[in-house]
Amino acid sequence: MGKSSRKRCDVSPQNQASQKTPKRTRYTCFQRPNVRNPNKQICVVRVPKGVKQQKSWRHPAASPQPQRPPVQDHTAQHTPAQHITRVNELDISSCQCLHSGAYIGNETSSIEFKQGTGNYMAKNFSYQVLKYGCAFLNSGGGSLLVGVQDNGVVCGLLFDHEKEDQTRLQVDDMVKDFEPPLLPHNYSLRFLPVITPGNQQHCLKVLCITFQVSPAFTEPTLYRVLQDQVYVRRNGSVQGPMGASFILEWSRQVWAGKVEQLKQHVCEATSERSSLAMQLHTLQKTVNQIAADCRIAAAERFSQAAAQEEQSTLNSQSSPASCENCRRQTSYQPDLGLGSTPPPELSHV
Structure with a gap:
């Protein structure tokens, strides 16, 4: 019989200990309320005694470690604050200040929001004032707010006195490009202070430029900018530059409305x-x-x-005869008294 080759197995106590399955450690997981946000809970893992927990190990059900809150920046995205009342669109023209984080509303046909961060004032401000100003004037008027996010939340921009003066001069120079020229009652510029709780060192303001159409008794006018470019405002967006067909149709509709009026x-x-x-x-x-x-x-x-005059005439004619009769009667009436003077006729006889 041939010898069968078998592999020799090492069954020493050390190898037997190394081949044993390691014992699993049981971890206890429970939840506790979050101090910062009571609506959420934190999952906590309790490690048994004698077991050393690795730093890189994390239980699958455990929540991530809380991160450090970022530094607040006035250019960051804000959400409407619930403790601040909503600012009505009609109050923009009359309000004197705004609160940081206040909610103005959505963009409409008469109001446009621009956040104005970065190099907006140096690069895009001039062109957008001409564009939105022309669109507002051709659509009944409106306001451009610089320092408000697209979702209607007030964030504000840094405007000191020097920058305010530069902006006013810049706007006064830009309105010269409108055709026909704008009158003082056609536009107005204001800087609305932004009240920021706990941060009084920055001059945050919202730039509000309001464009108003001419009075109703004047003739209809189609405003143009940038070499006879025409813009209009429809459904919260600007359309343009418009072509010649639109200008003819606009003129026809406007003058037809004028004729009906x-x-x-x-x-x-x-x-x-x-x-x-x-x-x-x-x-x-x-x-x-x-x-x-x-x-x-x-x-x-x-x-x-x-009749009265005739009666008086008759009375005047009958009065002399009656008076003569009265005198005659008194003259011929005998006087029986003693010592009386005889009538003139008897004394003469």
């Missing part, structure tokens, strides 16, 4: 004229009636005066 004024004037004519006719009838009554009263007074 004039027709309405003519109808109102015609109805008012008819009403005034009726009132005049009524007044004329009243005046004629009063004049007739006055004539009748005057005739009656004249007849009464004539």
Whole structure:
């Protein structure tokens, strides 16, 4: 019989100890409330005694370690603060200051937000003032707010006195590029202070540029900038530069509306004229009636005066004869008294 080759196994106590399966260590995991955020809980792992925990080991269910809060920056994205009331869009033109983190609202056809961070004031500010100003003037007016995020949250920009003066001069120089030229009542510029709690060393402000259309009694005007470029504002966005077809259609619609307005004024004037004519006719009838009554009263007074005059004439004619009869009766009446003087005829006889 041949010898069978078998591999010799080492069954020494050391090898037996090395081949044994290591004993698993049981870890206890429980949750405790988070001090910073009570709505969340933190998963904590309890390590048994005698077991050394490695620094790189982390339980799968354990939450990540809390990170250090970043340094606050006025250019960072803010969320609407719940303790600050919402600023109405209509209050922008009359308010004197804004709170950091206040919520203004969404962009509309009459309001536009620009955060203004980085080199915005040096690179994009001039072009966007012309663009949005032209769009607002051709769409009924509006305001450009620099220092407000796109979501309507106030963040503010650093504006000192020197930068404010530079911005005012820059805007006054840019409005010269509008055609037709802008009048003082067509635009206004204000710097609204931004109140930041606990941070009083920075002059955070919001730049508010408001463009207003001319009064309603003037002729319709289509404003142009940058070599006869036309912009309009529709549904919170700017469209342009518009072509010649749009300008013709705009002119047709605007003048058609002007004609309809004039027709309405003519109808109102015609109805008012008819009403005034009726009132005049009524007044004329009243005046004629009063004049007739006055004539009748005057005739009656004249007849009464004539009758009185005739009666007085008759009375004056009958009064001398009656007086003569009275004298004759008194002269021929005998006097029976003693010592009386006889009549002149008897004494003469």
